[in-house]
Amino acid sequence: MSSKSSFELHVVMFPWFAFGHISPFVQLSNKLSLHGVRISFLSAPGNIARIKSSLLVTPNMQIISLPIPTVEGLPPGVNSTAETTPAMAGLLKKALDLMKPQIKTLLAELKPHFVFFDHFQHWIPVIASQLGIKTISYTVFSATSTSYLTVPARISEKGEGPSVEDLKKSPNGYPLTSLTSVKSFQARDFSIVYKSFDGGPTIYDRAVGSRVGCTAMLLKTCKEMEGPYVDFIKKQFKKPVLLTGPLVPEPPSGALDDNWASWLGQFPAKSVIFCSFGSETFLNHDQIKELVLGLELTGLPFFLVLNFPAELNSQTELNRALPPGFLERVRERAVLHTGWVQQQLILAHGSIGCYVCHSGFSSLIEALVNDCQLAMLPLKGDQFLNSKLIAGDLKAGVEINRRDDDGYFGKDDVFEAVKTVMLDSDKEPGKSIRENHKKWREFLLSEQIQNKYIVELIEELKAMA
Template identity: 60%
Template sequence: MESDPKKSTAKLHVVMFPFFAFGHISPFVQLSNKLSSNGVKISFFSAAANVQRLKSMLRPDATLEIIPLTIPTVEGLPRGIESTAELNPSQAELLVVALDQMQPQIRDLLSQLKPHFVVFDFAQEWLPKMAYELGMDSVFYSVFTALATAFLTVPARLPEPNRYPTIEEVKFPPPNFPRTSITSVETFVARDFLYIFRSFHGIRCVYDRVLSGLKGSSIILAKTCNEMEAPYINYVKSQFGKPVLLVSPTVPDPPTDPLEEKWANWLSQFDAKSVIYCSFGSETFLNDDQIKELALGLELTGLPFFLVLNFPTDKDISAELKRALPEGFLGRVKNRGVIATGWVQQRQILAHSSVGYYLSHAGFSSLIEGIVTDSQLITLPQKGDQFLNSKLVSGDLKVGVEVNRRDDDGYFGKQDIKTAVENVVVEDKEPGKTIRDNQKKLKEFLLNEEAENKRIEDLVKELEIVAGIAGI
């Protein structure tokens, strides 16, 4: 896209527009904080109900402004709830319907703000065309691993034009996929992947939306790095034939608030690096059988553990826990196990000296948090890209262990949990073993502040060149 001479004297101005899920909002926030610290003006779009929480996440800066959006009324979507955190999966899909209805509102705002770039998310497939018509560039920001994009949302994924893959076809990588440890996925994982090829509420499926956004954007921005995913990054470049700029998995600033006293006191009872912290994120809900087997598996390890369980907002938490937990469980583990519900200070807990193991759903941001706090990774993915993230860390990178599960339905039992923990504990107690060494190297790379600053500075320079304001 040709540069606009009217912009040549302007500071680089970027609009950030993530989807209304905090798993997407958080990476956009982290990138915004990094860019604003390098003098970039940021206008951050989000639903009005999220503004207060965003203020606590975004660094206070004169160059950073939150722009509240009005979510239109959509039948079935509760009023006043404007992120997926408080919605069931069906309601969350309605947020995409609402997003499509917001196009006139977004066009008006962009016309007023006149940014150089609009950085957008997977759901806003219509943004590239709108941005082009308004004389600005669009940037697709992928908050997923390059592996997830390469395996699922490239043009080569379709076995033939206008035909989506079957469950057997989606078990295997697309044509010309790089030769790595990821050669196939289990049947239950492939069944989950088929979701992205299904239409809902009369709108286009996730695959079509993502592909349209990736194809239509001026630039693809990826939250990854060559040190972790070079083969997949190169494959994505070959599939789309456009610049793929790398942000690297941005590490959030260390938390400033101290850990809540009751949790700090509880954790301090135990030896260094002996506690298993187990959490699946705020929007993942295990069923009763999964909770039972997970709890029994943690009990069998003999190690102290901190288990976080979450339930949909319309559920009675006490009743859910009573029904799901094994009989007599709380009494048997009262001296070495604790269960929390709702939001907890995850980063502070992972950073506590007694925490040594992190059993998680393999959300990409969660994995990074575990790596940089020296928490040995045990993964039990639940949906979507988490399955591929898990294979990346346990296969290619060899910095974690994945819980073994049954191929057809993904069932895991208490012994599978115990075995996975034992496997990582054995390596943890024997210096020089692969997982510990690999994680140490990756941690050093991720925490190299000088290198990260250089990557962000280079990104700003590249954007300035595209915008026609380099050297100003």
């Protein structure tokens, strides 16, 4: 499959230390290395084993371990945001900024054509250009959320960040799509992007700085799904914007654990709700209570995965959050689990009919390539905008309704959303949502489309190199 003329391309991959960021870099590395591109992948020592397990073993792939500098308040041995509290994640960014000298030395040794870097490393373009190395700012978020939150149009002529009222509306010049405004509680959540903690650069400063300084931008998306947002980003940054295409995860290897396979196997096809919010998105006790009561109301079997911040005891928290008598009532038809599960293998199981999730972009793609309907409960940041893309533009899922001011949702809101896509699947809007889901599934699973984007990306990189 490798094209003869691309063997000389050498790319350094440097994602932020969070697995939600590392995974898209791994997926892209695998696709590029199959086409003969040489990859040097950088991460912290404690992340290497997990990265190794998903990177393809090819002669042109190497992983380089980078020690994280000591920062006061950051426990030694922290390698990713999975091990930190929100305050510590800020210290991890501080440690990242202290890595400039070692990154510069490494780049001088490796002499790659390109560094693909994440939006927190806004200093990479400067040090790479001193070495004559080109830089690609690789954004792992949807073009929808990037275009809404981290574009120059969000900062006023006086250099002031947007107010909550500003953030409720799309920025000036925004494309005419279903995304015209967001709720008050969502806009308040967005304002964190423009806030500085201990005088350091804001998320906005880092993201926009990365894109202004780089040779070209790369977005993890395709024209077919997010065309208008891609065009707006191009206009805003006035530089080449490349696309990876729909980076669909490889089918998972291995088999589903026997205990889960046998539990799921006792229910009819497409009858089970799988509900999970990833490893770094947490619900509070009131939200958990309404969620589980809503799932109970459906009368359907469900598999619920709930995680809690690292410093809390998950089992204790779960027991405190559940309504009295709940476990006894659903014992025959529910599993409640904390910790990691084989998400892709569960979503691919024939009995799963609906996926209730937080709308992380990778989770949404995993749902769309499997035959399970989407009921979305976004809880922070880009999740709110990803959910609007799927429910509004693509009409391939439904968002759980929430109150404007405080984001409250009740058990009936959960029930209504699941009912639309599972119990009312032969009525509108459930019927057309399922049809759209099927259309996007076929599109995303087309090898030809995926391959075309990667081949075009390599051609564009060669032209730049």
